[in-house]
Amino acid sequence: REDDLKDNQDEREKFSLETKLKALEVKVKVREDDLKDTQVQLFETKRQLKEIQQTNAQREKIDFEKIVQDQKEVIEMLKGEKEKLSDELIKSRTELKDKTDE
Secondary structure, three states, rough: HHHHHHHHHHHHHHHHHHHHHHHHHHHHHHHHHHHHHHHHHHHHHHHHHHHHHHHHHHHHHHHHHHHHHHHHHHHHHHHHHHHHHHHHHHHHHHHHHHHHHH
16 A cells, blocks of 8 residues: 555656656747747848848938039039139239230
């Protein structure tokens, strides 16, 4: 009878340990699945980040090209104004020279 009680207790302990083991195996499986999901999310996030960086680089390039174009236009405008002023200066000097020669 005492052996039966001991065997019963051993069986219960064994069953309890097996149950705990199965519960841990399930938790490990869940964590592995979580890890895989997280790795997939990380990969997707990196891909999206790369797209955003490329889009931003494109946008910055367009912005930079616009700035360069604007600066070229300003340079051309200033060259035109300089030529006009140089012409006026030459004309004024000529007029002054003509007046002083009279």
